[in-house]
Amino acid sequence: MTIRAVLFDLDDTLTDDDASVRESLAGTAAQIAVRCPGLSPRDIAEAYWRESSKVWDAFAAEQEAGRPREEGTGDRLRRESWGRALQECGIEDDALVRRAVDVYGRLRETTLHLAPGADEVLDALRRLVRTAIITNGAAEMQRAKLRKFGLERRVDYSIVSEEFGYGKPNPAIFLHVAHVLDAAAGECMMVGDNVGLDIIGASAAGMRSAWLNRGSRALLQGAPSPDFVIGDIREMLDIVLQTKSEK
Numbered sequence: 001m002t003i004r005a006v007l008f009d010l011d012d013t014l015t016d017d018d019a020s021v022r023e024s025l026a027g028t029a030a031q032i033a034v035r036c037p038g039l040s041p042r043d044i045a046e047a048y049w050r051e052s053s054k055v056w057d058a059f060a061a062e063q064e065a066g067r068p069r070e071e072g073t074g075d076r077l078r079r080e081s082w083g084r085a086l087q088e089c090g091i092e093d094d095a096l097v098r099r100a101v102d103v104y105g106r107l108r109e110t111t112l113h114l115a116p117g118a119d120e121v122l123d124a125l126r127r128l129v130r131t132a133i134i135t136n137g138a139a140e141m142q143r144a145k146l147r148k149f150g151l152e153r154r155v156d157y158s159i160v161s162e163e164f165g166y167g168k169p170n171p172a173i174f175l176h177v178a179h180v181l182d183a184a185a186g187e188c189m190m191v192g193d194n195v196g197l198d199i200i201g202a203s204a205a206g207m208r209s210a211w212l213n214r215g216s217r218a219l220l221q222g223a224p225s226p227d228f229v230i231g232d233i234r235e236m237l238d239i240v241l242q243t244k245s246e247k
Contacts, residue, residue: 003208006125006236007174007182007193008155010135010145013212014118024107025049032086032100039089047088051125052081063167065134073162074138078104080240114121114149117234122154129182131156134174134190136167138198157181168194169201178207191229191236195220210236 011017025048029041036044055077068222081102086093096190102136133155146152157180161167164176178188178238185206192198193212202209203224211226212233213217218223228239 002187003129003153003189003240004187005130005132005178005181005189006187006240007049007132007134007190007202007207008122008178008210009168009190009194009198010133010142010151011137012115012193013191014122014133014200016046016113020108020112024104025113027107028100028104031103032096035096036089036091036242039091042205043089044085045205047084048081049050051088052097055081055084059138060115060136060167063161064170066170067162068165069139069162072140074141075101077138109144109148112145112148115233117232119149120156121233121236122151125157125240127149128240130183131155131157132177132190134168134177135159135160168197169204171201171205174207178205191230191233194225195226199223199226210239227242 001005008014016208018059021172025045026041027047029044032044035090054075059073059077078101079097082104083097084095086100095190122131131154133146133151135158137160139160142160146158149176152158157177159177161173164173166172168174174188174190175185178185181188185209189208189210190198191210191212193214199209200223209226210228210230212231213229214231224239230236230239
C-alpha cells in the first residue's frame with residue numbers, strides 16, 4: 001500500500017538526545033561535586049541516572065494510561081530527579097538542587113543537536129507525503145526542542161503526549177495524528193528508535209513502521225517486526241519513493 005503520511009519520533013530519531021543527556025549530566029555533576037566535599041562527579045551522575053529513571057518512568061506510565069496536562073511538568077520532574085539524586089548522596093540542600101536543575105537545563109539547550117540528515121529528510125519528504133512529529137514528554141520541554149530546530153514548520157503537524165493526554169505506545173495518539181493528516185492508519189508509517197514506544201505503538205494502531213537502529217540492537221523479544229530497519233534517517237526518502245513506485 002502506498003504511504004501517504006510519515007510520522008517521526010523526536011528524541012534520538014530526529015535529535016541526538018542521548019548524547020546531549022550524557023554530556024549535560026557530566027557537566028552538571030562536575031559543577032555540583034565542587035560544592036560537595038567527599039563526593040565525586042561519578043557518584044552524583046550515577047545517583048542521578050538511578051533516580052531520574054524512576055521519576056521519568058513513572059511519568060511515562062501515567063502518560064500511556066492517560067493523564068491531564070500540567071503547567072511546568074518538565075521543571076517539576078527535573079527538580080524531583082535532582083532532589084532525589086542529591087538526597088541519595090546525603091545532601092539536603094534546596095539551593096543546590098535548584099542550581100543543578102539550572103545548570104543541567106542550560107547544558108541541555110547547548111548540547112542538543114539534530115541528527116545528521118534530519119532536516120534534509122523532513123524537507124524532502126514534505127514534498128512527497130504528509131509528515132508529522134509525535135513525541136512523548138513534558139509539553140514545554142519538547143516544544144522548546146521543536147522550536148530550537150524549526151521543526152514545527154518543517155512538518156504538517158506535531159504533537160507532544162502531554163498535550164494530547166495519552167503517550168506512545170497507546171494507539172490513541174497515533175490514530176489522532178493519522179486523523180489530522182487525513183490518512184488511514186494503514187497509509188501511515190511511524191519512524192522511531194524505540195521499539196517499545198514507536199514500533200509496538202504503531203503496530204497496535206495498524207500502521208507500518210521503520211525502526212531506526214543506529215547501534216545494531218536486538219529487537220525486543222515478542223515485539224512485532226518493523227516493516228523496515230534503517231541505520232540512518234536519510235534512508236526514509238528511498239523507502240517512501242519505493243512505495244510510491246509500487247502504485
